[in-house]
Amino acid sequence: MNSQEVDPSRRPEGPSNKVPPAKSGGRRRHWSEPLRNHTALVLLIVLVIAGGMLSDVFLTPRNLLNILWAVSLLGIVSLGQTVLLLTARFDMSVAGVVGLAGIVTVLAQINGFGLFASIGFGLGSGLLVGLCNGVLVLATGANPFLVTLAVNLLVYSLALSLTQSKTLYATIPEFNLLGRGQLFGFLHYSVIVFLALAAGLQFVLRRTIPGRTIYVAGLNEVAGRLSGLRLQITKLSAFVLCSGLAALTGIIMTSRLNSTVASSGFGMEFDSIIAAVLGGTSLFGGRGGTLRTIVGVVVLGVINNLLVLLNVPSEAQQIAKGLVFLAVVLADSALRRS
Amino acid sequence: MTAPQLQLIGISKGFPGVQALSDVQFDLKAGEIHALMGENGAGKSTLIKILCGAQPPDSGQILIDGAAVSIGSPVVAGELGISPVHQELSLEPYLSIAENIFLGRQPVNRLGFIDRRQMLTAAREVLGELGVDLDPSAIVGRLSIAERQVVAIARAVSTCARFMIFDEPTSSLTRRESDLLLQMIRRLRDQGVGIIYISHRMEEIFELCDRVTVLRDGKFVATRDVASITLDDLVRMIVGRSIAAAAPRRQTKTGDVVLEVRGLSKRGLLKDISFDLHRGEILGLSGLVGAGRTELARALFGDLVPERGEIRINGERVDIRTPRQAIAAGIGLVPEDRKEEGLVLAQSVMANIGMPQLNLFSRLGVISARRERDLAERYVQDLAIRTPSVDQNAMYLSGGNQQRVVIAKWLATKPKILIVDEPTRGVDIGAKAELHALLRDLAADGMAILMISSDMPEVLAVSDRILVMHQGRLAGELSAENATQEAVMSFAMGLGARI
Numbered sequence: 131m132n133s134q135e136v137d138p139s140r141r142p143e144g145p146s147n148k149v150p151p152a153k154s155g156g157r158r159r160h161w162s163e164p165l166r167n168h169t170a171l172v173l174l175i176v177l178v179i180a181g182g183m184l185s186d187v188f189l190t191p192r193n194l195l196n197i198l199w200a201v202s203l204l205g206i207v208s209l210g211q212t213v214l215l216l217t218a219r220f221d222m223s224v225a226g227v228v229g230l231a232g233i234v235t236v237l238a239q240i241n242g243f244g245l246f247a248s249i250g251f252g253l254g255s256g257l258l259v260g261l262c263n264g265v266l267v268l269a270t271g272a273n274p275f276l277v278t279l280a281v282n283l284l285v286y287s288l289a290l291s292l293t294q295s296k297t298l299y300a301t302i303p304e305f306n307l308l309g310r311g312q313l314f315g316f317l318h319y320s321v322i323v324f325l326a327l328a329a330g331l332q333f334v335l336r337r338t339i340p341g342r343t344i345y346v347a348g349l350n351e352v353a354g355r356l357s358g359l360r361l362q363i364t365k366l367s368a369f370v371l372c373s374g375l376a377a378l379t380g381i382i383m384t385s386r387l388n389s390t391v392a393s394s395g396f397g398m399e400f401d402s403i404i405a406a407v408l409g410g411t412s413l414f415g416g417r418g419g420t421l422r423t424i425v426g427v428v429v430l431g432v433i434n435n436l437l438v439l440l441n442v443p444s445e446a447q448q449i450a451k452g453l454v455f456l457a458v459v460l461a462d463s464a465l466r467r468s
Numbered sequence: 469m470t471a472p473q474l475q476l477i478g479i480s481k482g483f484p485g486v487q488a489l490s491d492v493q494f495d496l497k498a499g500e501i502h503a504l505m506g507e508n509g510a511g512k513s514t515l516i517k518i519l520c521g522a523q524p525p526d527s528g529q530i531l532i533d534g535a536a537v538s539i540g541s542p543v544v545a546g547e548l549g550i551s552p553v554h555q556e557l558s559l560e561p562y563l564s565i566a567e568n569i570f571l572g573r574q575p576v577n578r579l580g581f582i583d584r585r586q587m588l589t590a591a592r593e594v595l596g597e598l599g600v601d602l603d604p605s606a607i608v609g610r611l612s613i614a615e616r617q618v619v620a621i622a623r624a625v626s627t628c629a630r631f632m633i634f635d636e637p638t639s640s641l642t643r644r645e646s647d648l649l650l651q652m653i654r655r656l657r658d659q660g661v662g663i664i665y666i667s668h669r670m671e672e673i674f675e676l677c678d679r680v681t682v683l684r685d686g687k688f689v690a691t692r693d694v695a696s697i698t699l700d701d702l703v704r705m706i707v708g709r710s711i712a713a714a715a716p717r718r719q720t721k722t723g724d725v726v727l728e729v730r731g732l733s734k735r736g737l738l739k740d741i742s743f744d745l746h747r748g749e750i751l752g753l754s755g756l757v758g759a760g761r762t763e764l765a766r767a768l769f770g771d772l773v774p775e776r777g778e779i780r781i782n783g784e785r786v787d788i789r790t791p792r793q794a795i796a797a798g799i800g801l802v803p804e805d806r807k808e809e810g811l812v813l814a815q816s817v818m819a820n821i822g823m824p825q826l827n828l829f830s831r832l833g834v835i836s837a838r839r840e841r842d843l844a845e846r847y848v849q850d851l852a853i854r855t856p857s858v859d860q861n862a863m864y865l866s867g868g869n870q871q872r873v874v875i876a877k878w879l880a881t882k883p884k885i886l887i888v889d890e891p892t893r894g895v896d897i898g899a900k901a902e903l904h905a906l907l908r909d910l911a912a913d914g915m916a917i918l919m920i921s922s923d924m925p926e927v928l929a930v931s932d933r934i935l936v937m938h939q940g941r942l943a944g945e946l947s948a949e950n951a952t953q954e955a956v957m958s959f960a961m962g963l964g965a966r967i
Contacts, residue, residue, distance in 0.1 A: 339826045339827065357795075417814075
């Protein structure tokens with residue numbers, strides 16, 4: 131009610147309504163959107179400055195590229211998670227899918243399928259899981275967090291039984307290229323894939339009908355439905371996209387190590403949410419974007435990198451991650467209330 | 469009469485960019501109903517917030533029984549006997565009536581546990597005092613809006629409030645429910661409670677209130693005895709100009725039948741509904757809440773799939789099973805609750821206007837930002853929507869302007885048929901008249917409009933023809949010339965054409 135009372139646009143000018151367009155920042159929203167919520171970016175700048183002072187190695191190009199390379203895999207998972215978060219839903223099964231997709235790919239190679247066919251099988255396994263997630267959640271209205279948590283268990287068990295809990299090795303030598311290859315000898319393909327996907331998805335989210343529908347799904351489904359938006363199919367696609375990107379991650383990861391185990395995605399379900407929220411995507415849907423998620427994962431990467439460079443024991447690394455996440459979640463809730 | 473017990477003197481309050489109140493005075497006596505009126509943005513809500521301790525004034529004095537008090541928080545307001553009965557009802561839906569009434573003050577037994585039996589008895593007593601028959605153990609979430617309001621009142625009564633504030637209490641109620649509520653408020657007055665009453669419904673002010681204070685643009689205009697003024701006086705005080713009396717209805721020359729509905733049925737909701745809607749006609753749809761009006765709108769719009777019946781548009785049978793198909797068939801729906809159903813509040817005016825027909829200015833799914841902006845700017849101008857720019861979030865607009873955005877988004881789809889459900893609920897009197905004029909203009913341009921409204925004067929003033937629903941059926945039809953409030957009510961209550 132109060133927002134109406136203080137609404138400056140409602141001035142007592144009688145019947146006249148020719149309010150000149152305000153020179154507010156509104157018009158320039160699209161490109162500045164990723165900067166709007168400065169917290170993560172400010173955090174990143176502070177960390178980079180601190181890192182430069184604390185360590186001689188940190189600011190070397192080689193180390194910075196190394197950070198990007200280290201986070202690119204989590205980054206790709208986080209992009210899918212971001213899209214799903216925008217619809218106010220989660221996918222806790224990405225960890226299982228990362229493992230499963232790698233295993234399916236390698237198993238296909240062991241069974242004589244070629245490079246692209248094996249990758250196709252790996253991706254397909256992920257898309258299938260995404261489809262199951264989406265159908266289960268959307269058809270039953272069950273809590274997406276719990277449904278995908280259960281699916282994660284199932285997928286992980288499936289991966290375990292496929293490998294009989296062993297490490298599997300890829301058999302096609304060229305498969306290595308995907309995870310280890312570099313453009314111009316210094317830029318890993320996975321980094322390029324991550325950044326290109328982030329930019330591409332940002333375009334889809336901001337400029338296309340499905341993207342618009344994603345945001346409305348997170349903000350007000352009823353209004354969207356009554357405006358004729360295709361909400362169901364779009365939400366389903368978001369689940370499939372999320373799992374598909376997790377599968378892609380699993381395949382690149384397998385290619386990088388040339389081997390895979392069922393647990394290779396361990397922890398990524400939470401880390402991907404942390405990265406997305408850290409970047410400024412709301413847990414409650416409708417606010418955020420994939421460019422922000424780049425900042426989110428890079429912050430996580432910089433923290434890890436610094437702690438390693440400074441020889442901090444790994445327990446403390448987890449503590450740091452936990453504290454950062456807690457701070458971000460609290461900030462997000464506070465922002466939502468205001 | 470007695471001396472004022474509650475006095476506000478020289479109250480001012482500013483927010484960044486706007487002076488919400490400047491030097492406002494107000495007083496309230498025991499046993500009176502004092503109306504507080506003004507357009508949205510006049511400062512009523514701010515004044516109430518100050519009184520309830522939700523916001524401190526920048527300057528000014530509040531006296532209770534002649535002694536200056538400082539109302540620093542809602543708790544203090546409660547201790548001083550000031551009790552708001554909220555517009556947005558603040559009840560716990562999963563708790564019982566009794567628990568809601570005594571929330572935070574539940575009677576306890578010797579062991580410190582809640583004494584359920586005593587609580588129920590006390591609740592029954594309070595409800596009895598109000599003259600209503602509600603089971604205190606009923607769960608609040610299952611009650612109607614009117615019943616919830618009774619619970620909110622009972623809560624205020626049980627705190628022995630001396631001053632009660634009613635903010636738009638009847639805006640969501642049917643006529644009959646409103647009458648019961650007004651009776652209850654009179655009873656409270658007779659018991660010596662001082663009541664501040666906020667409403668946009670003029671007839672209630674004259675029916676119920678003893679005095680009226682008008683605010684305009686944050687300034688005090690006047691306090692008058694209701695008995696000494698006319699409706700015209702009051703309107704002039706509120707808007708600061710006179711509103712042309714409802715324009716005489718244009719001679720109804722409605723055109724061809726656009727929409728034919730035959731035998732539309734849905735178990736428990738709609739029974740054998742048949743009617744025609746003509747080009748250029750405003751067809752009013754009246755009835756009590758729960759009579760099936762909104763369900764009918766939903767069925768026409770594909771959001772509720774009927775079991776039987778057919779719909780023809782321009783003579784061609786259409787099969788509408790989703791809102792998307794309805795939009796394609798040329799139907800628009802301005803839903804009942806603009807904030808929950810009509811708008812995405814957190815998105816811009818532009819995004820809201822573009823929403824129902826994004827494909828019109830998209831290629832391969834990519835939205836043309838320029839064409840979306842052009843469209844939005846055109847309709848903002850056409851409908852005189854007051855917003856600093858089309859990039860403004862819809863949530864920052866006033867109620868009347870929000871409703872215009874919802875209408876704009878449908879006009880942009882160029883519909884043949886526009887269904888409007890409670891088009892002026894909760895908007896102020898000036899904006900209401902403007903919305904009525906807008907609907908008439910649209911009809912004059914050939915739009916066929918189905919208007920659902922619980923606001924009887926609105927139905928009578930705006931419609932060319934009136935359908936009345938009762939328990940899922942069409943109970944009667946009235947032409948604008950024969951329609952009276954009594955005739956409509958008679959149909960709505962299932963009494964037929966008795967009068």
